[in-house]
Amino acid sequence: MKPKSLAVTLLGCAIVGAAALLPLESSGQAGASAEEAQTQQTIAEVIAQQIIIAENQTKIDEKVVAIGEEIRLARIYAGRAGGKTK
Numbered sequence: 001m002k003p004k005s006l007a008v009t010l011l012g013c014a015i016v017g018a019a020a021l022l023p024l025e026s027s028g029q030a031g032a033s034a035e036e037a038q039t040q041q042t043i044a045e046v047i048a049q050q051i052i053i054a055e056n057q058t059k060i061d062e063k064v065v066a067i068g069e070e071i072r073l074a075r076i077y078a079g080r081a082g083g084k085t086k
Helices: 003-021 032-080
Strands: none
Touching: 003 032
């Protein structure tokens, strides 16, 4: 993963995490605590999904680099064997 996109992802997670930890204003309604609990659960799920997405992006970036290296080596070997390379 590019350092910039990793930093943006971590910053986003930090903002969502900080929002989850800040006390919310009480509306005085009886169902407010249930709504708050559901909101907290949803935020936790989003954070978990964001972490999974960041890990998957890292794996994808690693595979793209590996494929690029294999293509580079194949072109070198093809050039040495007298084949055409583009």
